Amino acid sequence: MGDKATLRIWRGNQEGGKFESYDVETYPGMVVLDAIHEVQAKQANDLAVRWNCKAGRCGSCSAEINGKPKLLCMTRMTAFEPGEPITVTPLKTFPLVKDLVTDVSNNFRVAKKIPPFKPRPKEADGTWRMQQEDIDRIQEFRKCIECFLCQDVCHVLRDHHKLEEFAGPRFMIHLATLDMHPLDTIDRRPMMKDQMGIGYCNITRCCTEVCPEHIVITDNGIIPLKERVADDFYDPLKAIWRKVFPPKHKKSLPVLPSDPPKAKAGKKTEKKKESADAEE
Ligand code: SF4
Ligand code: SF4
Numbered sequence: 001m002g003d004k005a006t007l008r009i010w011r012g013n014q015e016g017g018k019f020e021s022y023d024v025e026t027y028p029g030m031v032v033l034d035a036i037h038e039v040q041a042k043q044a045n046d047l048a049v050r051w052n053c054k055a056g057r058c059g060s061c062s063a064e065i066n067g068k069p070k071l072l073c074m075t076r077m078t079a080f081e082p083g084e085p086i087t088v089t090p091l092k093t094f095p096l097v098k099d100l101v102t103d104v105s106n107n108f109r110v111a112k113k114i115p116p117f118k119p120r121p122k123e124a125d126g127t128w129r130m131q132q133e134d135i136d137r138i139q140e141f142r143k144c145i146e147c148f149l150c151q152d153v154c155h156v157l158r159d160h161h162k163l164e165e166f167a168g169p170r171f172m173i174h175l176a177t178l179d180m181h182p183l184d185t186i187d188r189r190p191m192m193k194d195q196m197g198i199g200y201c202n203i204t205r206c207c208t209e210v211c212p213e214h215i216v217i218t219d220n221g222i223i224p225l226k227e228r229v230a231d232d233f234y235d236p237l238k239a240i241w242r243k244v245f246p247p248k249h250k251k252s253l254p255v256l257p258s259d260p261p262k263a264k265a266g267k268k269t270e271k272k273k274e275s276a277d278a279e280e
């Protein structure tokens, strides 16, 4: 017989809810998602939780454990003091669907607004050449698993509800990946300033602290982007220079796609369709 642990899980929907306590028997290597599955299997078959890989890869099982944004599948039960109740709540920043499942579709709406990578033509010999250091710089950002824990913790989204005005840290590093890519041809800096709300970030670094992939979101992604945007638009000489000589390899965007109608809370997103099959 293993030790017992008590989970306090938030149960409910947009109309309201409350915490329910469940005792589970622990075993070596158990993670919080295992404990939730135990509860689902034996005590509350209707408990809703989103997950998919159980390996820290899909980014589906994001929730808040004892108030901290975490992946349920990567948080070991041994991380908590024996006998200490473990509180599990849904992500606070996004609309609740049921129990631990939230509607994160706003993130996919933001993603759709960002024009994808568009490389310049290949060299005469049919290849592209890049400096290794340019690739190394953006490789870090490509580790993102789109768990949206950074979006959840960012106070601009979480406390000030600027989901329309600020794209959030996940998309700032996506924009950084594109802006820093040596082959890309699109100038997204005007949209970073006007539509993605880069000015809202006041570099508190909370996003960096919660990233399970240890991406240094603020210092390596957002701050360099802020400097580039500030140089281009707020340095008077550079602003004039930019007007007279637009960036050589980067084309300004013509018209950006308009927002599609908002998905209602509770609607399954395409990316999470598979995961939704696992919701019970
Ligand atoms: S550093 Fe910027 S993006 Fe990150 S949590 Fe703070 S305000 Fe949000
Ligand atoms: S940057 Fe980190 S915290 Fe944010 S979505 Fe990607 S993996 Fe998750």
Ligand code: FES
Residues within 6 Å of the ligand: 051, 052, 053, 054, 055, 056, 057, 058, 059, 060, 061, 062, 071, 072, 073, 074
């Ligand atoms: S189930 Fe946790 S990251 Fe995939």
